[in-house]
Amino acid sequence: MLLIEKVLTLHSSRIFHDTPESDLVELAGALEELHLEPDTQLFAKGDQGDSMYFVYKGKVRIHDEEHTFATLGENEILGELSILDAEPRSATATTLEETILLKLEREPFYEIMISNAEVLKGILKTLCKRLRQMDIMLVESKAATAAD
Numbered sequence: 001m002l003l004i005e006k007v008l009t010l011h012s013s014r015i016f017h018d019t020p021e022s023d024l025v026e027l028a029g030a031l032e033e034l035h036l037e038p039d040t041q042l043f044a045k046g047d048q049g050d051s052m053y054f055v056y057k058g059k060v061r062i063h064d065e066e067h068t069f070a071t072l073g074e075n076e077i078l079g080e081l082s083i084l085d086a087e088p089r090s091a092t093a094t095t096l097e098e099t100i101l102l103k104l105e106r107e108p109f110y111e112i113m114i115s116n117a118e119v120l121k122g123i124l125k126t127l128c129k130r131l132r133q134m135d136i137m138l139v140e141s142k143a144a145t146a147a148d
Contacts, residue, residue, distance in 0.1 A: 049082025058099025
């Protein structure tokens with residue numbers, strides 16, 4: 001994958017949308033490209049995490065055993081919580097089809113975050129969106145349980 005393709009992938013994500021391209025070029029150089037077959041487990045719930053991933057192509061299922069939390073596709077991110085803290089992974093990630101991911105480890109991410117507040121804003125927006133989705137799922141789950 002060309003460096004410009006990596007920069008465009010980063011730029012199209014919510015986290016790095018407002019980050020200057022000069023910063024993204026540096027960050028893109030730190031990305032590791034992963035080519036995964038369908039039904040490949042990227043990480044398991046409880047694994048120690050130190051990186052996040054950008055979906056360049058394909059789909060990834062975020063789940064806890066049979067319960068699916070989300071299906072992520074192109075330009076979406078996963079593992080962003082583990083890049084912020086040293087806690088174990090909260091769910092398992094498994095590819096649903098042939099998938100290309102860009103892996104970003106914690107240290108290069110911290111370096112860009114320190115020099116660019118827009119990256120921090122992007123992470124916060126992404127986390128807030130995911131929390132809101134979880135709130136909706138909880139309310140719907142409680143309503144369904146109460147109806148039974």
